[in-house]
Amino acid sequence: MLSTYVDLAVGLVLAFLFLSLLVSGINEGLVRLLSIRSKFLWAFLRDTLDGPDRQGRSFLPAGMRDVFTALPFSRDARPRHNSMPSPAVLSPIPEGEAVAEGELTERLYERVREIDHPKAKRTSIATLPPERFALALMEFASAEPNGVQGLLDKLKAMRSPLHGHLQGIWESSAADVNRFRQQVEVWFDAEMRRLTLLYRRYVRWVVAVLGLVLTLVFSMDALEYGKTLLRDQAFREGVAAIAGGGDQGLTALKDRCTATGDSADPYRCVTEALSSPALVKIFDHALVGVAVPQNGDPQVKWNLGAWWERLISPGHWPGFVLTFAALLFGASFWWDILRRLTGIRSRAGR
Incomplete structure (x- = not known):
């Protein structure tokens, strides 16, 4: 018995295992087909570095509906893919009105595009190591005459949301460049964990919808x-x-x-x-x-x-x-x- x-x-x-694997497979297929992870990351980076667009709209989706509607089809914040190596010398950030929309996002991609691989017209980078992000910011600072302080001044003039984060880190590190870089890594790693939790919250709703559909279809x-x-x-x-x-x-x-x-x-x-x-x-x-x-x-x-x-x-x-x-x-x-x-x-x- x-x-x-x-x-x-x-x-x-x-x-239950078979149907759960089917749900996971369909969800993963949609995510890869629509490049959701990559678009989610770059939407966050663009909001953090450059802020909203000229119409005041945020790139990061505000709800689950935007994750599979606006984000994949009409609000792609990813830079265009470039197979060329990053330039050896980085030019300073332009002053005032000369700054183009999405300038910092494009510059960040310029420094990290070696880890990119051709997939479509846009970048396929879906994860960005904190060390690579911090190194890119240090390269931004090294291109400025006044170093980190000069970078902070330009971020403030651009009204970049990144200025507030970096200003606090710079002050807490007592203007020590090495400590500043390490604290930027810690901050960015915490932001990536928060972004991952937000992404998973949206994905749970999608998995629930797919589970309901498969239950009814079968x-x-x-x-x-x-x-x-x-x-x-x-x-x-x-x-x-x-x-x-x-x-x-x-x-x-x-x-x-x-x-x-x-x-x-x-x-x-x-x-x-x-x-x-x-x-x-x-x-x-x-x-x-x-x-x-x-x-x-x-x-x-x-x-x-x-x-x-x-x-x-x-x-x-x-x-x-x-x-x-x-x-x-x-x-x-x-x-x-x-x-x-x-x-x-x-x-x-x-």
């Missing part, structure tokens, strides 16, 4: 699937008992093979049942299914009518809610549960 419940737990965990009723696992395990035990010379599983075999009221070939019935494990039956009620006949090629079939009837049936809603809640835990959670149930050890633990 214990093995039956263990099989049930493993089957449910595998189902019409995955976790409660019904659990019952299917138990019936499947009981049927297999009955077949094994008959094969061993017992007759306690004969009734279950007859019920399974004559479910439609007609007689059926028991050998064919057993073969089809054992070749279709319960895990495969997740796809039986999906909007689009794949049938693999004994003879012939796999066939794609539409289950629109049956899928819709299942979807509007209140009896399945608790199972849908359970599946959706399970997907919110993520693939890593279910993989850890599966390892605990099966005794699989990770290489790091050996």
Whole structure:
């Protein structure tokens, strides 16, 4: 009896793991296709270095909707990709009105573009090491006649939001250049952690939406699937008992093979049942299914009518809610549960 419940737990965990991986894969595909991470980073950098655009609009998205609408399609703050090495000599920042919009962002990219790689017309840099950022700022300062103080004066004249941060760091470092560089690294690292948390908060909403969509597309009723696992395990035990010379599983075999009221070939019935494990039956009620006949090629079939009837049936809603809640835990959670149930050890633990 214990093995039956263990099989049930493993089957449910595998189902949740599969759907969670599908959710993660779709989310990662959208992020890579739309270059969300790179655009998110450079939107933050442009707001921090140059401030809002001339219309007073911020580049960093204000809500989840902007992450997948304005940010990917109409508010791309990334500099244009340049495959040339950074120039050996950096010119000073222009004075006053000569400063172009996005000047500091372009200059920052000029100093870090060696870590870029060609992907499209825009930069693909999605992470920026704090050490590289601090070194770029020190190069800005070295191009100014008055060093760090000259850079701060120009940032103040440009009304750059970066001035307030660097001014406080410069004063706390007692005008020591080495301490200033180290404190800039610490500050930028903290800002990147804050940005990562903000990004993950948006991504959690996207994962939740994808989880809901996949739950409905597969019409995955976790409660019904659990019952299917138990019936499947009981049927297999009955077949094994008959094969061993017992007759306690004969009734279950007859019920399974004559479910439609007609007689059926028991050998064919057993073969089809054992070749279709319960895990495969997740796809039986999906909007689009794949049938693999004994003879012939796999066939794609539409289950629109049956899928819709299942979807509007209140009896399945608790199972849908359970599946959706399970997907919110993520693939890593279910993989850890599966390892605990099966005794699989990770290489790091050996």
